[in-house]
Amino acid sequence: MSFTDWPWRQWRARCADKPALRMNEEILTWQQLCARIDSLAAGFQHQGVEEGDGVMLLAHNHPETLLAWLALLQCGARILPVNPQLPRPLLDVLLPQMTLRFALVLDGHYDGLAALSMRAQPGGCGVTWRPERLASMTLTSGSTGLPKAAVHSCAAHLASAQGVLALMPYGDEDDWLLSLPLFHVSGQGILWRWLQAGARLTVRSKQPLEQALMGCTHASLVPTQLWRLLNAENQIDLKAVLLGGASIPVELTQKARERGIRTFCGYGLTEFASTVCAKEADGAPDVGSALPGREVHVVEGEVWLKAHSMAAGYWRDGALLPLTNAQGWFTTRDRGELREGRLTILGRMDNLFFSGGEGIQPEELERVIATHPRISQVFIVPLDDAEFGQRPVAVVECEPGTDITDFPNWFRDKLARFQQPVRWLVLPTALKNGGIKISRRALQQWVNTSLRG
Structure with missing residues (x-):
């Protein structure tokens, strides 16, 4: 409309x-x-x-x-x-x-x-x-x-x-929480x-998710939230869920489908007012195709974007600072591949580091580590090393009572030898940054100071 x-x-x-x-x-x-x-x-x-x-x-x-x-x-x-x-x-x-x-x-x-x-x-x-x-x-x-x-x-x-x-x-009759x-x-x-849809919206003061979702047909969730809802075996009115924040396990989408819930996933940025590419979740590693009104281009491994939803600029001191390069595209600094119109995000170009000559893309390891049922958030950051140049360290946020010393054995057959974190650390509260995206640079400084201090 x-x-x-x-x-x-x-x-x-x-x-x-x-x-x-x-x-x-x-x-x-x-x-x-x-x-x-x-x-x-x-x-x-x-x-x-x-x-x-x-x-x-x-x-x-x-x-x-x-x-x-x-x-x-x-x-x-x-x-x-x-x-x-x-x-x-x-x-x-x-x-x-x-x-x-x-x-x-x-x-x-x-x-x-x-x-x-x-x-x-x-x-x-x-x-x-x-x-x-x-x-x-x-x-x-x-x-x-x-x-x-x-x-x-x-x-x-x-x-x-x-x-x-x-x-x-x-x-018209749907209700999004x-x-x-x-x-x-x-x-x-x-x-x-x-x-845009003229449908219904529900907003509730802070409640457990199961209660907040009562009567809702749509929700935006992270995979962990959907797992918990499905495992609770409570009555769920959901018809569709937009998932974000992590790779989507096939088992999760299958279990949701058995309960009559369609799951969607994608790729979005603040600068583009949320979702740019999306698809119905199918277990494949890509994030889907560009939605109507968006354009995706990969230049020398970097994802470039255009869209009607793009921000007018960054605000500073009463002026708008431009987002686009000389060619009129927003350069994301995300590494990606575009195959038959479907985009796969490999990680941030800024995050790639080398350990003993082997390239390590932190996001690749993080996707594997995030599958552990007690890990809610993980970051792989490089630790300076005289012999290898840099080695991977895992900084994790876990459920209370988790023994992180068990993690190396759990991941031994899931990561290549050069990808195995040499240390596991718990994410400190001071670095959670009040809801703003956690700074990898700050994490790297903290890791190198903590382990060498």
């Missing part, structure tokens, strides 16, 4: 009394949702929010977070969603570059900006729908771990949604698919 007004208003015009949003157990129709958004937008405007203003939204996922997001959009604001777990020193360095006027804090504390409150005002309010208006600034980070803010318009977000929905059915935070682009992807 193409929009000539704010999507929620256009759905109100078409199906005013149709259920649109479930907030905990309260269900709003499109008519009721628009009334809530209008009154909140009027309240924000009464507090001084104007079109083009930068607003930080410091919040976890709650019903109020979603309503605030939609109301701020309707005010024409440029929203910077922030994880409340981000350390204050990082915010103090980052936020001055974001050209912000206000902060809406629903979780945590921040006193460096004029504070907004969720104060409703009577009457309708908002600015004219302009799909090319800059709408969101989403933090991302590269291998250095230094956050940047990728800026997207509503049009870019809707283009992302259209591509995913061309592959993954999401109909907002299972991922809005400060991640994958969470925003769920929001815009809902608005």
Whole structure:
């Protein structure tokens, strides 16, 4: 569907009394949702929010977070969603570059900006729908771990949604759980698919996943979450799951299929408003083909991208810094192969290192190690070595009570000899970085300091 007004208003015009949003157990129709958004937008405007203003939204996922997001959009604001777990020193360095006027804090504390409150005002309010208006600034980070803010318009977000929905059915009577935070682009992807499809969305305050999913037909999960749901043998209403974050075991997709659940997987980036390539999970190592509105090119082993969903640029000090190279492509620094239109991601070009003359791509080892049932996250980083140049070290996050000394034996027949980690370390809390992508450079520095200190 193409929009000539704010999507929620256009759905109100078409199906005013149709259920649109479930907030905990309260269900709003499109008519009721628009009334809530209008009154909140009027309240924000009464507090001084104007079109083009930068607003930080410091919040976890709650019903109020979603309503605030939609109301701020309707005010024409440029929203910077922030994880409340981000350390204050990082915010103090980052936020001055974001050209912000206000902060809406629903979780945590921040006193460096004029504070907004969720104060409703009577009457309708908002600015004219302009799909090319800059709408969101989403933090991302590269291998250095230094956050940047990728800026997207509503049009870019809707283009992302259209591509995913061309592959993954999401109909009028379906209900997608907002299972991922809005400060991640994958969470925003769920929001815009809902608005594009005119289906239903569920957002619940923090609950166990099994409870949060009650009545939902769609969800975005990582494989571990789906394993646990299937093993629990509870009633599941799910019809489709978009999986991310790891390679997808064939056994998992087969077990899901036996329960009537279709599984999809893919490849996405913050700069492209979520998913770029995707497929129905089939056990093959590729991430699928480019979705409609995307182009993929591999140049000297590096993945280059173009898409209607691409960010307008990185925001810094009131200006947009370009994303593309001289040829108009975004160079991902991901190593990849393109065969018959299907893309396989081999790892980050920056991460490849050599041990005794053998090339080690950390992501290749990580995919194998992540199959251990007690490992939830793993990083392979190089340890400097006088004889071999560098040797692989595994830094893992495990379930409580795990004995990591058992890991070398478990992986002895699953990795080549030169790939076997020479040390296994537990990921320190200090390096988890408050939800921002963990810096491999910081991990490497920590490993080399710890093992040589």
